[in-house]
Amino acid sequence: MTALALLIICLGLGAVVARYARPPLGLAQGLNWWVIHIALPALVLELVPRLRFEWQFWFLVVTQWLLLLGAFVLFRIVGARWNWSRGRIGALTLVCGLGNTSFMGYPLLEALRGREGLALGVIADQMGCFVALAIGGTLVAAVYAGGQAQPRQILRRVLLFPAFVALGVGLIAGALGGWPAPVDDILARLGGTLTPLALFSVGLRLRLHPGAGQTRALVTGLAWKLAVAPAFMLLLGVMAGVQAPILSIGVLQTAMAPMVSAAILADQHNLEPPLANTVLGAGILLSLVTVPLWHLALP
Numbered sequence: 001m002t003a004l005a006l007l008i009i010c011l012g013l014g015a016v017v018a019r020y021a022r023p024p025l026g027l028a029q030g031l032n033w034w035v036i037h038i039a040l041p042a043l044v045l046e047l048v049p050r051l052r053f054e055w056q057f058w059f060l061v062v063t064q065w066l067l068l069l070g071a072f073v074l075f076r077i078v079g080a081r082w083n084w085s086r087g088r089i090g091a092l093t094l095v096c097g098l099g100n101t102s103f104m105g106y107p108l109l110e111a112l113r114g115r116e117g118l119a120l121g122v123i124a125d126q127m128g129c130f131v132a133l134a135i136g137g138t139l140v141a142a143v144y145a146g147g148q149a150q151p152r153q154i155l156r157r158v159l160l161f162p163a164f165v166a167l168g169v170g171l172i173a174g175a176l177g178g179w180p181a182p183v184d185d186i187l188a189r190l191g192g193t194l195t196p197l198a199l200f201s202v203g204l205r206l207r208l209h210p211g212a213g214q215t216r217a218l219v220t221g222l223a224w225k226l227a228v229a230p231a232f233m234l235l236l237g238v239m240a241g242v243q244a245p246i247l248s249i250g251v252l253q254t255a256m257a258p259m260v261s262a263a264i265l266a267d268q269h270n271l272e273p274p275l276a277n278t279v280l281g282a283g284i285l286l287s288l289v290t291v292p293l294w295h296l297a298l299p
Contacts, residue, residue: 003111003195008288010196014203023204031201035194040102041166043191044126047119048170049178057123059242059250063233064099064128067225067254068136070232071097074224088217090144090271095263095279096221097140098133099256101125102163103202104287107195109252112295117249124253126167134158137265145269202260208281214274221258221279226290230255234298244299255294257287 017023071093079089099105102125109121134157158164173179179187233254237247258280266276 007107010199011203014200015206018204028201028204031197035198039194040163042187044166045170046187049174056246060124061128063250063254064132068097068132086144087272091266091276092221094266095258095276096225098259098262100259101129101253103198105256120249141269248298258283
């Protein structure tokens with residue numbers, strides 16, 4: 001409960017500071033830089049060497065790709081039926097097809113499932129969701145914005161992302177027996193800054209400004225992201241014989257709030273940014289209720 005309370009407090013503090021305290025320009029960007037380049041790699045380096053890989057880890061990766069693929073198919077069909085613009089379809093595909101598996105996912109998993117669950121969440125995030133964003137998300141944005149994706153640029157983005165590099169180093173360290181105790185302690189302390197800073201940063205950016213005609217798109221998108229997709233992944237995992245805790249973590253990572261980076265990508269490609277940001281804000285708040293409910297329903 002303490003970890004969950006910390007999560008809510010940090011998110012709330014960010015929202016309050018953004019509204020009333022006039023924070024310095026670039027504060028959120030600065031916090032994000034620390035989280036992405038220092039805290040997140042340190043956490044990955046700490047946790048990954050402790051993992052003992054199993055064949056069922058495929059579920060953690062595949063669920064993130066199925067989430068994006070399902071969103072692509074669903075919103076293409078629904079969009080044609082309801083005469084949505086290409087920008088709206090693209091925005092919903094991005095923000096409801098990619099989950100906030102790190103900034104929101106790591107703190108929630110640690111609060112609900114402990115360090116073991118967090119370690120498995122790293123696999124779903126770095127090998128599943130991040131690669132889906134870099135490849136699938138970039139392709140979706142290009143398709144709906146009328147541009148072209150650059151394969152070399154995508155590959156470079158994946159291979160040089162700090163946490164992805166840390167994943168490779170962590171795997172090597174694990175094969176060699178892990179880190180010495182002092183190094184492990186330093187990594188744990190650096191990684192421990194992720195939860196408060198990431199959630200505070202998300203709170204700084206939290207926006208809820210529903211526009212005219214957005215309600216149906218908002219409800220449809222969040223129904224897929226927070227309820228339908230996790231239920232589908234749970235069914236898939238049970239049918240495939242995936243066991244807990246891998247089954248539970250795969251479903252929970254699918255159920256996380258929409259991804260902040262996906263909303264930024266939608267904004268960069270002019271894919272109805274107001275809708276993308278509204279879905280992002282509403283999804284973050286709702287996920288504080290829906291993710292714990294999924295946790296209670298899972299083994």
